[in-house]
Amino acid sequence: MGVTIHDVARAAGVSVASASRALSGRRKVTPEVAERVARAAAELGYQVNAVAKALRDQTTGTIGMVVPGIGNPFFTTIVEAVERELQNSGTDLLLCSSRYDPQVEARRVGTLLARRVDGLIISPCDIEASVPAVLDAARRVPLVQLDRHIEGGAADWVGVDDEAGVTLAVEHVIACGARSVVFAGSRPVSSSARLRLSGFERAAARAGVEVLPPLLGEFTLEWGGEAGRRLLDAGQLPDAVVCGNDEIAVGLVRSLRLGGARVPDDVSVVGFDDVGHATMCDPPLSTVRQPVEEMAAEAVRLLGQVKAADPRPAQRIAITPKLVVRQTSRLPASRSESGRDSG
């Protein structure tokens, strides 16, 4: 460790200024100097010290990202997309997980700020408890929220229109003939959870179908399984269940089938996200697709525009998701063919 530009300069018999210029190419040097410096650097195995460079330049070439959990395939997909997007511009990513805990989240944001990231992309784990950390960070550094967001709309955001998404799902199952529906999602601690629930309720009310009390837990396979079991225990299955995400939907389909219910013949299920295993599950899951690549691209584009403590009003970019119909829901034709009797 520790070959510096001084060592290179000495070995090449030039000043540090010349060495720096030869290496960076930001000012002309004679070919001879360039050559000697290049050789010396190669021989010594010189590599710039990014820490020193960052201090001098007041920029680290790094952006921080904080997501609730990297165990969730939705977040890993979006992280990968952001990373891919960023690599074009040569900046790299410091990735942190808040583990769905606002306190951990605040700490992580703090260390990222201390490390002087050039920007921050965050998916705040809690719509309320995350507010101070997000607002405080936004004051110090360009920040954009991705997917989840805090309440109040004070910070820039890129994501999907959650309400429009579940509306699509609800309208779809109703078009499939469902007369009673239920929502299986997460307790409304995040914006996504809250908006998907409210969107469901609004859309279902508008359609005038029977609405069972929502099943609210976590965005996990386990909770999906549990929700399925509760539905089974209640004796009377609804015609359709709209899920807060794909994990819940997959867990739910599985426990429903284990309990003897047929999907989609007895009950339609639709998920949300369409990342990871939705296509691989059995049967392939109908779901609402989040355009992750597009969201990531939009987020880094926006991040390039926002400034710390930006006085202009925060932007909120809501991308409208698409419904992807696979095999856990049925279109009317085939559904009526199969001789349902719940109507």
Added chain:
Amino acid sequence: MGVTIHDVARAAGVSVASASRALSGRRKVTPEVAERVARAAAELGYQVNAVAKALRDQTTGTIGMVVPGIGNPFFTTIVEAVERELQNSGTDLLLCSSRYDPQVEARRVGTLLARRVDGLIISPCDIEASVPAVLDAARRVPLVQLDRHIEGGAADWVGVDDEAGVTLAVEHVIACGARSVVFAGSRPVSSSARLRLSGFERAAARAGVEVLPPLLGEFTLEWGGEAGRRLLDAGQLPDAVVCGNDEIAVGLVRSLRLGGARVPDDVSVVGFDDVGHATMCDPPLSTVRQPVEEMAAEAVRLLGQVKAADPRPAQRIAITPKLVVRQTSRLPASRSESGRDSG
């Protein structure tokens, strides 16, 4: 952005030395100075600049981690375990994905080194192509390989005993009555892939059962599905298939069942890893469990001991995994009850 310790010192009416001492507590100051500095820091919202601190201290309080892909649940689990392990010591993690590409990997290692991480934990994506990057990095910084490793044993490593693991799996399916077996894994570009394959071959040969030619692709659900289809197409199913990891196993079980084969009645399947969805799959997967927490703890412990360009011989810590029998394989009793006829 940009309130420095000079600002704090000025506001408190003391020198930067006193301010620094008051803030860090590394040398006594009078209560009055401590109080004034604390107040000034709070009022100005001062936060140390970790970049400057790192330059001065020649240490960043950061370790880098490079894994082949964060989409793979095994790696996300291990990343989470390492992160948890590290947080006790106050160091944090710079996480990078090599996307299974040795060139990307080398670049990522390079930037981590440039950022002067205090150590590196890496799961090299390619047993051969990753050699230069790993060896070069190990010369500059404490480094331990986790899970995968490069050939030659020149760098420290913590992982599971892959050969022992598949041996467990093979012996289990044979104990279940299998007379013909096949291995569905990844092409041997990584140490894990290579050792699991060779371990399988050795164990199967030792047992003297019929061994079908291995199905080698990637560590993905998709490849597992494809492998299952090929087995089906071949007309004659083996009694058991041992898989390179759980993703392959899950994909394989699914395509086998889609093709009408019953698991475990017609064919036993066992996976490897036991992370993520193994318990949630249908039926729950018999697999070889990697003790991820233990591996992570061991890796950071070892990292604390190794020095850059360490002259002492590299350590290789191989933890013996355990077999977890669930429902994709059957013990002899119940198997013979079910009236198999393949023997």
Added chain:
DNA sequence: ACTGCTCGGGTAATCGATTACCCGAGTTTC
């Protein structure tokens, strides 16, 4: 009273890379 402490505080060097500024030599321009 003088030496020798301890104690708290300040000044400035330090980490490594970049670059503002300066300098001297060679070239152009009128």
Added chain:
DNA sequence: GAAACTCGGGTAATCGATTACCCGAGCAGT
């Protein structure tokens, strides 16, 4: 032929935090 300019190179300031080193005051011991 002198002023103006270009070109390549060197010296040292800079980024911000820490700390080696120095200093002066207060105090104890002889």
